[in-house]
Amino acid sequence: xxxxxxxxxxxxxxxxxxxxxxxxxxxxxxxxxxxxxxxxxxxxxxxxxxxxxxxxxxxxxxxxxxxxxxxxxxxxxxxxxxxxxxxxxxxxxxxxxxxxxxxxxxxxxxxxxxxxxxxxxxxxxxxxxxxxxxxxxxxxxxxxxxxxxxxxxxxxxxx
Amino acid sequence: xxxxxxxxxxxxxxxxxxxxxxxxxxxxxxxxxxxxxxxxxxxxxxxxxxxxxxxxxxxxxxxxxxxxxxxxxxxxxxxxxxxxxxxxxxxxxxxxxxxxxxxxxxxxxxxxxxxxxxxxxxxxxxxxxx
Numbered sequence: 001x002x003x004x005x006x007x008x009x010x011x012x013x014x015x016x017x018x019x020x021x022x023x024x025x026x027x028x029x030x031x032x033x034x035x036x037x038x039x040x041x042x043x044x045x046x047x048x049x050x051x052x053x054x055x056x057x058x059x060x061x062x063x064x065x066x067x068x069x070x071x072x073x074x075x076x077x078x079x080x081x082x083x084x085x086x087x088x089x090x091x092x093x094x095x096x097x098x099x100x101x102x103x104x105x106x107x108x109x110x111x112x113x114x115x116x117x118x119x120x121x122x123x124x125x126x127x128x129x130x131x132x133x134x135x136x137x138x139x140x141x142x143x144x145x146x147x148x149x150x151x152x153x154x155x156x157x158x159x
Numbered sequence: 160x161x162x163x164x165x166x167x168x169x170x171x172x173x174x175x176x177x178x179x180x181x182x183x184x185x186x187x188x189x190x191x192x193x194x195x196x197x198x199x200x201x202x203x204x205x206x207x208x209x210x211x212x213x214x215x216x217x218x219x220x221x222x223x224x225x226x227x228x229x230x231x232x233x234x235x236x237x238x239x240x241x242x243x244x245x246x247x248x249x250x251x252x253x254x255x256x257x258x259x260x261x262x263x264x265x266x267x268x269x270x271x272x273x274x275x276x277x278x279x280x281x282x283x284x285x286x287x288x289x
Contacts, residue, residue, distance in 0.1 A: 053241035059234045068205035068242055070269030136228060137205040137269015 052115055054088075060151060063122055063143040069115070070137030077134060079141055081127040086141065089116040124149030184248035187225065191251075195283055198257070198275040204247050205269040211246075212266055214273070216259035223249040223271065 057064040069077065069090050078089040091114040125143040132141045192199040204212070207225035215222040225247040231237065257275045264273035 054239075055237065055242050056239040057231065057235040058238050059232075059236065063238075064235065066242075068269070070203045070205040072268065134268075136208050137203075138229065 052090075052117065054117060054119060056119070061145060063125060063145065065119060065121075065139075065141040065143065067117070067139045067141075068137065069134075069139050072134075072137075074134050077132075077139060079130070079132045079139075081121070081125070081130055081143075084121060084123060086119045086121045086130075086143070087116065088119070088139065088141075090114070090139075122149075183243075183245040184224070185243055185245045187223075187247040187249055189249060195277075197277055200251075200271075200273040200275055202247075202249060202271040202273075203269065204266070204271055205242075207247065207266070207269060207271075209266050212271065214262075214264055214271075216257065216262060218255050218259075219252060221251045221253065221257065221275070223247070223251075225271075 053068045055066040057066065065086060065088075067088055069088075072090045072092060076091050076093075078087075078091075080087040080089075093112055121143055122145075124146045126146055129144045130141060132139060134140075187202050187204050189200065189202040192201075202223055202225075204223075204225040206227040206229050208228040211226035211228050213222075213224040215224075227244065227246060231244070256278055258278050261276040262273060264271060266272075
């Protein structure tokens with residue numbers, strides 16, 4: 001007796017292919033699973049539009065906050081330091097004048113949007129020396145540390 | 160083992176999103192709007208400069224790869240992270256519906272706006288009746 005695995009007839013199995021070129025019976029299932037994962041995880045990984053991702057970094061002299069805020073004007077981004085919190089606000093007004101240039105003519109002018117986030121920052125920040133820069137849709141806020149918070153290096157002579 | 164690989168090739172194959180060889184990639188947030196003339200595509204690519212952006216139009220596929228220009232400088236320690244350092248990759252499949260020669264794209268402040276004109280065959284046509 002010979003055992004023959006039943007394959008569902010498709011154009012691939014109907015055409016006579018050399019054994020090396022025949023597709024694995026799993027490949028259809030595979031791409032289907034990939035597609036399911038892509039759509040399920042794709043929604044999962046994109047951040048909801050009302051909450052923007054924020055990163056915190058630190059070096060010897062400063063603490064840095066980097067916020068991803070694509071598509072805002074510099075004037076519409078507000079950075080405030082209040083009571084040990086850093087408040088980031090970004091607002092976009094709905095365009096009043098219809099855009100004329102070619103890339104925006106397809107009715108894709110950005111809709112009105114307002115985002116804000118409050119981040120607890122370390123106590124040793126000099127609030128009056130905070131600076132911020134916006135480049136390529138990423139806002140970088142530099143929070144200088146107070147002198148006494150910086151690591152001090154004291155060399156002690158050994159007798 | 161070779162029999163196992165033939166039966167379950169997923170153990171040896173590349174995952175589709177990494178196939179471009181750019182390391183791990185995330186899919187950016189994007190919007191597509193449609194008018195009679197064109198599709199308007201907006202892709203949010205924070206941290207991607209013009210130099211790091213690649214837009215490839217093939218006959219049935221539009222591929223957007225954005226590499227972040229900013230690298231964590233030496234001496235910076237990450238305290239808390241929400242963003243991924245991965246580059247962005249978006250592949251949009253279409254049925255040859257886009258006139259690839261007339262694509263206009265603009266990257267500003269981390270937002271890519273592209274106008275993808277529909278191929279002539281897809282546009283609505285008025286037929287005069289005699």
